Amino acid sequence: MKRTVFIVGLGLIGGSIALAIRKEHDVHIRGYDISDEQLRVALSLKVIDEAPVSFEEGVNGADLIILATPVLKTEQLLEELARFDLKRGAIITDVGSTKVRIVEKAACLKDKKVTFIGGHPMAGSHKSGVEAARAHLFENAFYILTPVENTDVRAIIQLQNWLKGTKATFIELSAEQHDRLAGAISHFPHVIAASLVHQISKIEGEEPLVSRLAAGGFRDITRIASASPTMWRDILLHNKESLLQLLDSWTREMQCVKELIEQESGEEIFTYFQEAKDFRDGLPVRKKGAIPSFYDLFVDVPDHPGVISDVTGILAQHQISLTNIRILETREDIMGVLRLSFRSEEDRERAQIHLQQEMYDTYIL
Ligand code: NAD
Numbered sequence: 001m002k003r004t005v006f007i008v009g010l011g012l013i014g015g016s017i018a019l020a021i022r023k024e025h026d027v028h029i030r031g032y033d034i035s036d037e038q039l040r041v042a043l044s045l046k047v048i049d050e051a052p053v054s055f056e057e058g059v060n061g062a063d064l065i066i067l068a069t070p071v072l073k074t075e076q077l078l079e080e081l082a083r084f085d086l087k088r089g090a091i092i093t094d095v096g097s098t099k100v101r102i103v104e105k106a107a108c109l110k111d112k113k114v115t116f117i118g119g120h121p122m123a124g125s126h127k128s129g130v131e132a133a134r135a136h137l138f139e140n141a142f143y144i145l146t147p148v149e150n151t152d153v154r155a156i157i158q159l160q161n162w163l164k165g166t167k168a169t170f171i172e173l174s175a176e177q178h179d180r181l182a183g184a185i186s187h188f189p190h191v192i193a194a195s196l197v198h199q200i201s202k203i204e205g206e207e208p209l210v211s212r213l214a215a216g217g218f219r220d221i222t223r224i225a226s227a228s229p230t231m232w233r234d235i236l237l238h239n240k241e242s243l244l245q246l247l248d249s250w251t252r253e254m255q256c257v258k259e260l261i262e263q264e265s266g267e268e269i270f271t272y273f274q275e276a277k278d279f280r281d282g283l284p285v286r287k288k289g290a291i292p293s294f295y296d297l298f299v300d301v302p303d304h305p306g307v308i309s310d311v312t313g314i315l316a317q318h319q320i321s322l323t324n325i326r327i328l329e330t331r332e333d334i335m336g337v338l339r340l341s342f343r344s345e346e347d348r349e350r351a352q353i354h355l356q357q358e359m360y361d362t363y364i365l
Contacts, residue, residue, distance in 0.1 A: 002028045005162075006062035008055065008077060009033060010042040012125055013095045014068030015133025017166065018047045023135050024165035032058045042130045059084050064091050064162055071096040072234045075105045078116075082108040090114045091159050095121055097182060097231075098238035099146045099175035115155035118146035118175060120182070121168060128228055135165065136344060143168035144182075146175045183242030187235055188250070191243070193225040194232075216328075285364070295342040297351055298328075300361040303336055311338060314358055320351050 005021055007014045010033040018029050031048030032055055033039050039051045052058040059065060059081065067074045074094050081092065092114055096102050099118045106116040123141035125132055143166060147156050160170050173181070200218065203210045236243060260269050301307045308325070315322060324341035342348040352362050 002026060003063045004028045004030060004061055005064045005066065006030045006032070006052075006058045007048065007066045007068060008058070009067065009069035009073070010035075010038045010047065010130045010133075011068065012128050012130070012132045012137075013121065014066065015042060015045075015047045015130035016135065016137040017066055017068065017095065017121070017163070018042075019133055019135035020138065020165035020167075021162060022165070025162070030058045030062065038130050045130065045133075047130055047133060055080060056084050059086060061087050062090060063087060064159075065093070067092070067094040067096075070231055070234045071098050071102060071238050074102055078102070078105045079108060082112070086112050086114045088113040091155050091162070092116045093119045093145075093159060095119055096238075097186070097235050099144075099178040099182075101238050103146055103148065103175040115152050117151060117156060117159050118178075119159075119163075120144045120146075120178065121166065122182075122186075123168075128231075134343075136167070138166035138168040140345065141166075141168045143170050144178050145170055145172050146178055147172060148175075179239050180242050183239050183246055187239050187243060188246045190224050190227065190232055191236070191247075192250075193222045197222050197225045294324075295345055295348040296365070297340045297342065297348050297355075298363050298365060299338045299340060299355060301336050301338050308338070310358075311340070311355065311360065314354055315340075315351055318350060318354050320347050320354070 003025070005018070005027050007018050007029065008031075010018070010031045014031070014033075018031065021027060022029065028050070029048045030050045030052050031039065031042050032052060033042070039048075042048045043051055052060075055077070065081070065086075067077050069077060074096050086092075086109075092106070092109065093116070094102055096118075097120060099120060103116075103118045106118070109116050121138045121141060121143045123138045125134075125137065143163065145156065145159070156172070163170075196218075200210055200214055257272065260272065299311060301311065308327075312322070312325070321343060322340055323343055324339075326339045326341075328337040328339050340351065342351060348364070352364075355362050
């Protein structure tokens, strides 16, 4: 008999995990979502095999239960699970972007013969919903697991086996370490991106031109401010302690920068940027991180009619799909730059090889 996986929350992450599990295992996948529309789409795209009428019905006899809802909802669902009959030996996991409160809440399952292991696949997309789900979403990404001291080792191995179709790299951390690190590299940058956008929107009241000028680079560096407000509200509420500490150290950092500018300390300002550049340039480029990557390739193109169709034609010839194309600069008589966005690192690498063979100058920033 096929094993049963029950996924709750059929959005981007829940849907992608369902597809990744299906790639490697012959399973029966049940899905539950409060949105009938998401359920309907998940069934029609064959992301799930069955949509039980209730959360309780879905849980019944499931070998693996994955909670892929916003983090505040995940806490509530764990409480509900504690009231249901769960299959002996079942593994329960979640995908939430915060871990301490979820792992603490999961202690309510301690009297059940099941194992809860917190999880966070550190990859995403700017889209949400099951339509955006992809089996390869987590390829090359880090997938953090947060077992506790007495978690059954066999269950950790089994969970990794269940999830091997994600092709992610598994790392075990304590929930506290996870929240501290995810706070610094993902949650806090989302706060800063949103506040940069607020700053511009306030200036716009007096200087309407600012929005038009912000259209290019500013829009790019603040793209994470367009992520789901519901998801980010929940994450900030959950990771309060780490974020308050980060805000304190950021405020001190900004005070130092303010003093450097007030004192016109050119040398120290240079060092400030140089050190940031050196550290950033040393960050790995190939792994997916907590902030969704764009697989962008930049191509120098002459200002000549037909050049864009030539570039896209080369990609089409090699069956490489683009997710976006943008002309960054064209002025009379100078080279323009095309920014091509791909779905994966592999597509970008192949595109680079084929475009270079056709004498295009390409580079990755
Ligand atoms: P999403 O909005 O695409 O999907 C969430 C789904 O959960 C929706 O379909 C919603 O209808 C459903 N849902 C909400 N409450 C529910 C409930 N009580 N019962 C059943 N279904 C319910 O969001 P997503 O991006 O898939 O995020 C889901 C989780 O994954 C969040 O906890 C988030 O922190 C985590 N996560 C997100 C990303 C990302 O970049 N999007 C990355 C890693 C982890």
